[in-house]
Amino acid sequence: MKRFINGVAMCAILTGVTAAPLYAQETPTKKSEEAGTxxxxxxxxxxxxxxxxxxxSVVSSEELxxxxxxxxxxxxxxxxxxxxEPAFGGGQPQFRLRGVGFQDYASNNAPTVGVYVNxxxxxxxxxxxxxxFDxxxxxxxRGPQGTxxxxxxTGGAINFITNQPTDDFHVGSSFEYGRFHAFTGEAYVSGPITDGVTFRVAGAAQMGGAYQHNRDTGESLGDADRIGTRALLKIAPSGTRLTVLLDxxxxxxxSEATGLYLLNSLTQADGAGTIPADTDRFATGWGVSPQLxxxxxxxxxxxxxxxxxxxxxSANVSYDFGGVTLASITAYDWLHREQFADWDSSASIEADTYFRSIVKVFAEEVQLRNSNPGPLTWVAGLYYSKQNLDEQYFSDFIDLYGTYARVTYAQKVESISGYGQAxxxxxxxxKATAGLRYEYEKRTLDGFGSAFGGATALPPTTVDTSMKPLTGKVELQYEPSRDLMLYVSASKGVKSGGFTTYNTGSESGISPFAPEKLYAYEAGFKSEPFPWMRFNASAYYYDYRDQQVLSAIWSTTTNSAVGHFVNAPKSRVLGGEVELDLEPVKGLxxxxxxxxxxxxxxxxxxxDVAASRAALAxxxxxKSHQAIPFPKLTWGGSVAYEVPAGDYxxxxxxxxxxxxxxxxxxxxxxDIGAYFVVNANLTLAPKDERWSVSVWGRNIFNEAYDLTRNFFTSADIAQPARPVSYGVRFGIKY
Structure with a gap:
């Protein structure tokens, strides 16, 4: 209850700073009012x-x-x-887009999908x-982003664009309460400070929501306890061509973790007996050893x-010199992480893990682009990034193997690149488009050391790897009519090589694996055949080289298999997507x-790990011509109908x-079975949209499905998705 009150209070404070009820829309997001663009x-x-x-694909704030x-x-x-996919149910996200992904529960390697905020x-x-939030x-x-x-x-990019400071005064908030005492609150205030200077402050909180329980004690697990804030200051003096955005x-x-349930029975190594497979998907278990x-x-x-x-x-500074704009984007981000996970889903200490990480990332980008309309549009830039990761990774196997493993290392990544596209x-x-990017990156695994039961298994060891890829894109676009655009493209993307930072006593276990390269060939069209229809489609073929795959290598030093990422020399991925937006009648x-x-x-x-162990070699x-494992089909959509009811x-x-x-x-x-999830909302709002009240249901048919399945040492485990939930949401803005 205390955390719930704190979350409400934070959002209420942000909402309450307004002095006058002046109505204004939020920053335009998905469509312009005139053309629906x-x-x-x-x-x-x-x-x-x-x-x-x-x-x-564009996901609007309303759809979120x-x-x-x-x-x-x-x-x-x-x-x-x-x-x-959440690795072992939490912590490390594993991104995959169009089948291009990377499965790793460690923190140090680059993803196949880039994530950007502003x-x-x-x-x-x-x-x-x-x-x-906000x-x-x-x-x-979708597709490699190599320019x-x-x-x-190699997979694609996810870009988050936050709401920006506004010239008029705005304030608003929304509060949501649902099943399992789940609370989410969000608030913002935005407006002018003086001529040419505007600001925006936003915050959010998420509390509660535990839908799992300890199978032995009944204790709940899964309550969220998150807060976030963002402050933006925009400086654009009138009569000048300077724009500065500070963030x-x-x-x-x-937050508590989402727990794991047992797919099969677990015979506890500490002699405490056998735990049957969980028939209740929301049952789980955990324990903490004195050593942890x-x-x-x-x-x-x-x-x-x-x-x-x-x-x-961050600071985003741009100046328009008249036809050419120079921009500088400088950013620094810091993360301190502590995570405790129980991967055997029991009180037995067979697969308990703890991560302690500090991440520091500095980036500087200088960009030059033309700003006058004309037949030629171009952009060129330099990008520099330096990131440091200091990590300790503890694995407690005391009841299973009679040992406790410690891994400590630092990783430094330095990258510099130049790019251009016209x-x-x-x-x-x-219209024709062409772009190139040349990059130099060096990764250093500094002082990787491991110990088992207090005895050194691998003394601090340093290894490094680097790459100098040339990547780019060529594309042709043809518009046979105002409402149809056809395009074909060829592009190349690269994902960095890296290191396998799992428990190992062998130096070969941390030997670098190579970068992967992806050559993408794509054709598609974007069309608006009617004012009420938007219909887009694409088809692609990927020539995948040196794909990074989690497997094992054979260590001649220890004469055993060692978990390691390896490179599959050649693979291919193909497929396509269709997206359809309709507004056949007003409001639908x-x-x-x-x-x-x-x-x-x-x-x-x-x-072949089993055969290698048997042969001691x-x-x-x-595996040539075997399928790469991922879901083949994704299908989704939404429907909404605005029904006038007097002034509402x-x-x-x-x-x-x-x-x-x-x-x-x-x-x-x-294997994770196919699943089909349905959500529903019913919203009431006045025509001026100053406030809204909604009742909602998510996973309304209570589909039982898992988000991940795996095993670490002795237990076959899965993470269940959230069951049916329902609640209310209230929003207000001025």
Whole structure:
């Protein structure tokens, strides 16, 4: 209750700073009122989404609220071909887009999908797990991003664009309360300070929501305890061509973990007996050993969860010299992470883990672009980034193996690149785009050391790896009519190489793996055949080289298999998406998407761990032409109908998401079955939209499905998705 009151109080304080009830809309987000145009910044400048020859999805602030999306992981229910899997149920997100993904529960490696907030890259995946709030829109770009963006990626990019300071005074808030005592509150205030200077301050809090329980004690698990704030200051003096946007943000997360349940019975190694497989998917278990208590800030009765803090600041400065604009984007972000997880889902100490991490990222980008309309549009820039990760990783196997493992290391990543892209209107209906990027990156794993049971297994060891990729894109766009745009493109993206930082006593276990490269070939169209219809489609073929795959290598030093990322020399992925937006009658909107992806290895000889152990030598198996495991089909959409009722508008709406079977490379036990989730809302608001009241339901048919399945040592475990939930939401703005 205390945390609930604190969350309400924080949002109320932000709301209450207003002095006069002056009504104004929030910053325009999805569509302009005149033309219904979706504006995006996918190519680092404002354009209509229909003019961009990239397969992309835009999720508006309204859709985020309607679907209850408060964290990045939930975006997979609103975007085709996107998957964000929580490794072992929490902490590290594993991104996959169009089948291009990377499965890793460690913190140090780069993702295949870049995440950006107001053009600032979050290159370490655990940095992306804060609250989503005061967001204008989210742009999800599918396909390699090897030209314009700060971090080179093979899968795509997710861009968060927050609401900006406004010239008129604005204030607003929303509060939501639902099943399991789940509370979410958000508030903002925005307006002028003086001529040419505006500000925006926003905050959010999330509390409660535990839907799991300890199978032995009945104690609940899963309460959220998150807050986030952001302050923006925009300086654009009248009569000048200077624009400065300063950003400061802070987040704190003391949430309990989402627990894991047992897929099969667990015979506890400490002799305490056998725990049957959980028939109740929301049952779980945990325990804390004296060793973890001694090494950390945990207590003997601590629940699995996190204690994370983040803060950051950035300055985006631009000056228009008349035809050419020079921009500088400087950013610094910091994260302190502590996470306790129980991966055996029991009081037995067989797979308990603890991460303590500090992440520091500095980035500087200088960009030059033309700002006058004409047949040629271009942008060029330099990007520099330096990131430091200091991490301790404890694994407690005391009841299973009689040992306790400690891993300590630092990682430094330094990257510098130059890029350029130009678009030229060859003819009134034909446009060509070409871009290049050259990058140098060096990664150093500094002082990686491990110990088992207090004895040194691997003394501090330093290894490094580097890459110098040349990537880019060429594209042709043709408009046979005002309402139809066709495009074809070829592009190349690269994902950094890295290090496997798991428990190991072998130096070969931390040997670097190589970067992966992806050559993408895509064709598509974007159309508006009628004023009430928008219909887009794309098809693609990916030539995947040196795909990074979690497997094992054979250590001749220890004569054993060692968990390690390896590179599959050649793979291919192909598929397509369709997106349809309809407004057949006034007030009725229908949105649908469908995505299909399939992939297979073309050339890949992988270590056969069981056969190698039996032979005491490396034995390989041919996985060529085997399928790459990921869901093939994603389907989703929404429908809403605004019904006038006197001075009010009643809006019933619903959304759904389907995902096909997710086969696991670990075997059929860990396959995640197909699922279909439906959400519903009913909203009442006056025509001036000053306030709104909604009742909502999520997963209204109580679909039972899992978000991840895995095993670490002795237990087969899964993380259950949230069951049916329902609640109310109230919003007000002036």
């Amino acid at each position: 979706i504006t995006v910044t996918a190519q680092r400048r404002e354009q209509s989404a229909q003019d961009v020859g990239i397969a992309l 609220k309607a679907r209850g999306i408060t964290r990045i992981n939930d975006l997979q229910e609103a975007v085709p071909a996107l998957q964000i 053009q600032i890259a979050y290159p370490v995946p655990i940095m992306t797990q804060g609250l989503i 967001v204008s829109r989210v742009e999800v770009l 314009l963006y700060g971090r080179n990626t 400061g943000h802070y987040g704190r997360d003391k 208590v001694a090494d950390t800030d945990l207590k003997s009765n601590s629940k699995p969860g996190v204690n994370n803090r983040t803060w950051g600041t 678009e030229y209107q060859i003819a009134p209906r034909l 909107t229908i949105n649908q998407y469908l995505g299909y992806t399939e992939g297979k290895y073309i050339e890949f000889y992988d270590l 490396a034995v390989y198996t041919d 508008v009643v809006t019933p709406s619903a959304s759904f998401s389907y995902r096909s079977k997710y086969p696991s490379w670990l075997g059929s036990t860990y």
